Amino acid sequence: xxxxxxxxxxxxxxxxxxxxxxxxxxxxxxxxxxxxxxxxxxxxxxxxxxxxxxxxxxxxxxxxxxxxxxxxxxxxxxxxxxxxxxxxxxxxxxxxxxxxxxxxxxxxxxxxxxxxxxxxxxxxxxxxxxxxxxxxxxxxxxxxxxxxxxxxxxxxxxxxxxxxxxxxxxxxxxxxxxxxxxxxxxxxxxxxxxxxxxxxxxxxxxxxxxxxxxxxxxxxxxxxxxxxxxxxxxxxxxxxxxxxxxxxxxxxxxxxxxxxxxxxxxxxxxxxxxxxxxxxxxxxxxxxxxxxxxxxxxxxxxxxxxxxxxxxxxxxxxxxxxxxxxxxxxxxxxxxxxxxxxxxxxxxxxxxxxxxxxxxxxxxxxxxxxxxxxxxxxxxxxxxxxxxxxxxxxxxxxxxxxxxxxxxxxxxxxxxxxxxxxxxxxxxxxxxxxxxxxxxxxxxxxxxxxxxxxxxxxxxxxxxxxxxxxxxxxxxxxxxxxxxxxxxxx
RNA sequence: CGGGGCGUGGCGCAGUCCGGUAGCGCACUUGGCUGGGGGUCAAGUGGUCGCUGGUUCAAAUCCAGUCGCCCCGACCA
Numbered sequence: 226x227x228x229x230x231x232x233x234x235x236x237x238x239x240x241x242x243x244x245x246x247x248x249x250x251x252x253x254x255x256x257x258x259x260x261x262x263x264x265x266x267x268x269x270x271x272x273x274x275x276x277x278x279x280x281x282x283x284x285x286x287x288x289x290x291x292x293x294x295x296x297x298x299x300x301x302x303x304x305x306x307x308x309x310x311x312x313x314x315x316x317x318x319x320x321x322x323x324x325x326x327x328x329x330x331x332x333x334x335x336x337x338x339x340x341x342x343x344x345x346x347x348x349x350x351x352x353x354x355x356x357x358x359x360x361x362x363x364x365x366x367x368x369x370x371x372x373x374x375x376x377x378x379x380x381x382x383x384x385x386x387x388x389x390x391x392x393x394x395x396x397x398x399x400x401x402x403x404x405x406x407x408x409x410x411x412x413x414x415x416x417x418x419x420x421x422x423x424x425x426x427x428x429x430x431x432x433x434x435x436x437x438x439x440x441x442x443x444x445x446x447x448x449x450x451x452x453x454x455x456x457x458x459x460x461x462x463x464x465x466x467x468x469x470x471x472x473x474x475x476x477x478x479x480x481x482x483x484x485x486x487x488x489x490x491x492x493x494x495x496x497x498x499x500x501x502x503x504x505x506x507x508x509x510x511x512x513x514x515x516x517x518x519x520x521x522x523x524x525x526x527x528x529x530x531x532x533x534x535x536x537x538x539x540x541x542x543x544x545x546x547x548x549x550x551x552x553x554x555x556x557x558x559x560x561x562x563x564x565x566x567x568x569x570x571x572x573x574x575x576x577x578x579x580x581x582x583x584x585x586x587x588x589x590x591x592x593x594x595x596x597x598x599x600x601x602x603x604x605x606x607x608x609x610x611x612x613x614x615x616x617x618x619x620x621x622x623x624x625x626x627x628x629x630x631x632x633x634x635x636x637x638x639x640x641x642x643x644x645x646x647x648x649x650x651x652x653x654x655x656x657x658x659x660x661x662x663x664x665x666x667x668x669x670x671x672x673x674x675x676x677x678x679x680x681x682x683x684x685x686x687x688x689x690x691x692x693x694x695x696x697x698x699x700x701x702x703x704x705x706x707x708x709x710x711x712x713x714x715x
Numbered sequence: 716c717g718g719g720g721c722g723u724g725g726c727g728c729a730g731u732c733c734g735g736u737a738g739c740g741c742a743c744u745u746g747g748c749u750g751g752g753g754g755u756c757a758a759g760u761g762g763u764c765g766c767u768g769g770u771u772c773a774a775a776u777c778c779a780g781u782c783g784c785c786c787c788g789a790c791c792a
Contacts, residue, residue, distance in 0.1 A: 228753060229727085229741095238786080257784075313791075348792095381791060382716080389791070442792095450792095462792060501792060532751055570752035577752095588751060598751080715792090 227578050232513045237457040238385075244507060245386050248516050248579045258384035258391035262500065265579065268524035270394065270500055274374065276426045276522070277396065277498065280418045286370045286398060291352050293376070294343040299351040305472070306350060309443020313380040315345040345378045350444070350469075350495055353399045354477040361401060361491060363482045368411070369401040387504030388461075388715050395499035401491045403483065405470065408492035409447075412468040415496045416449045419464040427502060428519040428631035429453050429509045430638055431463060432661075432710060434686030439670055442495075446470035452685045452710070454638040455508035458659035460685045460712040463505050466496035504715075509634050510603075516580025517602055519630060520623040527553060527560040527619055528581045530572050532588035539564070545592045545612070546585075552616045558623070560585075577602060582626045583619060603630050642710075651699050651711070655680045661712045665696030665705025672700045682711045 229247055231239040245251050250266030253259070262270065278288070294317065300307045321337030324330075346352065353371070360366060378392045398415060402408040416433055423429045431451035441448035445467040453461045474480070474490035483489050510517035520526050529546060533539035543562075553560040563572050569586070576584055586598040597615050600607040603626045610618045641660030645651045654662050666672060666684065676699075677683050691708035698705050 236786095242785095253784085309791095379791075383786095383788085383790080393792080395792085465792070497792080499792060530751095534750060538750095566750095568750055568752085568754055570750090570754080572753090573751095574753050586751065590751075 227514045227574060230513065230515060230578070233456060233511075234513075240511075240513070241504075241508060242386060244511055244515050244578070250503065250507070250516075251386050253386075256391070258381060260386055260390045260392075262394075265524055266503060269506070269518070269522060270503055272522040272524065273422070273426065273502055274396070277418070277422050278374075280421065281372050281396075281398070284414065284418065286372045286400075289371050289373055290375065291349050291356070291373060293346055295346050295349075295352045297342045297344055299355060300344060306444030306476070310347040310379070314347055315378045315380055317343040317345065346375075347377055347379045348495075348497075349373060349375070349377070349397055350399065350473055351477075354473045354479060354493075357399075357401055357491075358477050358479045361479055361481050364403050364484050367401055367403050367481060367491065368407065370398070370411075371400065372396055372398040385504070385715075387500055387507070389501075393500050395497050397495060397497040400494045401474075401479070402494070403481070403489075403492070405492050408470070408494050409468050412447070412449060412466045412494045412496070415494070416451065416464075416466040419451050419466065419496075419498060422498070423451055423453065423463055423502075423505075424631060426519065426521045427506050427509070428521075428627055428634060429463065429502075429505055430631060430635040432686060432688050434688040434691070434710070436465075436686055437666075437673060437684045437709070439673055440684060442467045444469060444472050445495075446472065450686055452712075453505055453509060454634075454641065454661060454712075455505070455715070456511065456637075457508070458641050458661075458712075460661065460710075460714040461501070461505050461508070462685070462714065463502060464496070464498040467494060469493040469495060510630050511580070514574075515578030517630060518580035518582060520582045520627045523559065523580065523582055525559050525561045525576075525579070525581050526623055527558060527583045527585055528572075528576045529560065529562040529585045529587070530569060530576075531562065531564060532569050532586060534589075538589055541589070542587055542592055546587055546597070549585075549597070549612065549615050553619060556616070556620065558619065573600075583622055585615075585619075601626055603633070645699065646697075648699050651676075652680055655682045655711070655713065659713065661685070661710050663691075663708065663710055664699040665693055666707050666709045667698035667701045667703040668706030669701070672698060676700055676711065681713050683714055685710045685712050685714060 230243040233240045249263050251263055252261045254261050318339060319333045319337045320339060321334040322331040323334040325332050374396050376392055376394050380391060381389050384390050400411050402411060420431055420433055423431045431453045433451055436448040436450055447468040449466045450462050451464045453463045455461050471490040471492060473493050479491050480488050481491050507516060531539055531542045533542050550560055580602060582602050584600040591597055595612045596609045598607055598609050599618060601622060642663060643654055644663045645654060651662055673684055687707045687709050693705040693708045696705035696708055
């Protein structure tokens with residue numbers, strides 16, 4: 226266990242916070258619920274962002290930026306959508322401060338009260354659709370495929386680093402289409418991109434499926450999500466893709482002239498993933514030593530630790546290793562030397578805490594053997610390799626680690642996913658082992674709520690590969706309408 | 716908003732019950748010896764004890780108020 230990090234077994238929530246703070250991913254901001262994403266955490270986010278941005282652009286989407294502030298009046302436009310966010314909106318009411326009479330502090334200048342209050346976006350559907358109304362007239366203007374990288378604010382009661390902060394970073398895509406089919410296709414295409422991002426880059430296996438009505442996005446016809454299992458067996462909704470139907474078009478009066486020369490409301494989608502993904506990476510792969518970062522997104526993939534008794538040794542060692550560092554850098558491997566004055570043992574622990582996939586140790590012993598030592602973070606393993614094999618081995622190892630942690634996470638999830646046939650069994654699994662429970666559901670909200678109230682478990686999704694045939698509802702005993710995944714969730 | 720905990724050098728804490736010189740560990744600075752799993756010795760730097768008011772000769776400590784944070788719940792990505 227790493228010094229100062231609570232073990233997962235003792236308290237998972239505290240472990241999570243400890244790891245994030247001590248590894249330097251993030252820190253608490255001065256305003257309750259806010260978070261400073263520190264350089265190490267931000268680079269991790271940037272790497273995720275870079276991968277996703279490319280996939281979105283490759284599939285025909287373009288980036289744009291819409292304002293942070295939304296007129297309050299926009300929120301009256303779409304009742305259902307507003308209902309979902311009204312309780313957690315930050316509202317700007319004034320635009321000026323003044324010095325207090327005693328000259329000691331500042332206060333809001335009542336003279337500066339705004340005519341119309343302004344909402345800090347909790348999501349951008351309303352402002353984007355107000356603009357789409359201006360931009361869309363004909364089917365020739367469609368599809369409109371815009372993505373935005375932005376910050377949003379949701380004034381949550383309880384927050385947790387990365388998983389739920391008052392302000393967070395995300396991307397939100399907002400698309401407009403001619404037909405329902407096209408919108409549905411887009412919604413699913415994005416879900417598939419999210420699945421790729423999670424599995425291929427974050428090494429985070431996910432279930433894909435559709436949300437139950439009560440869990441779907443405010444104002445959506447259908448919400449699809451990717452759901453991952455964390456190290457404590459709870460579920461994390463890691464990304465959502467919504468088919469909004471014509472709801473927003475109707476709310477904002479966005480019509481277009483169709484190919485048949487008829488006026489119709491456009492069909493919409495919206496979708497997003499956020500810095501929450503970073504929290505997911507921490508919880509899916511992390512252990513008591515700290516982070517375990519997937520090589521593809523790790524800010525540092527190889528950390529070099531020279532073990533030298535004095536400055537002369539250090540020079541000899543660096544001469545030996547410089548070539549490898551250059552070759553790695555040329556191949557795009559993110560490699561860094563820790564030549565600080567800390568002891569080797571300290572560095573080992575430090576970089577394990579930070580989750581660097583490969584550690585390269587080199588001392589005089591290795592220099593004379595023309596070797597380096599490679600240690601991997603995902604398993605306990607150290608090997609000596611010849612200098613001329615080092616770059617190749619590192620390349621292979623990075624690949625292997627990426628695969629291994631994905632498999633490990635998938636195994637863990639599968640081991641903790643069970644099918645149950647009685648409610649007694651259901652409750653037993655949820656309260657004792659935890660994890661995902663696969664079972665029949667009669668499709669009623671009443672059942673969903675009753676189960677949630679009694680067990681805290683919610684329907685994570687109706688998986689694409691599910692089949693309700695011959696299943697009974699776990700709660701009511703009626704014929705099942707869906708086969709679903711239940712779990713306690715973040 | 717309910718329950719719990721906590722505010723004392725950068726971080727973690729002791730001291731508060733029973734008022735009397737503000738302390739410990741880590742970190743930090745300088746130098747020496749070290750270096751293959753969180754090294755070591757020496758010398759240093761750093762604090763209006765969350766804030767406001769009260770009691771007192773005297774308040775980190777007692778009293779009243781207030782602000783803030785963390786954890787657990789309800790709500791949520």
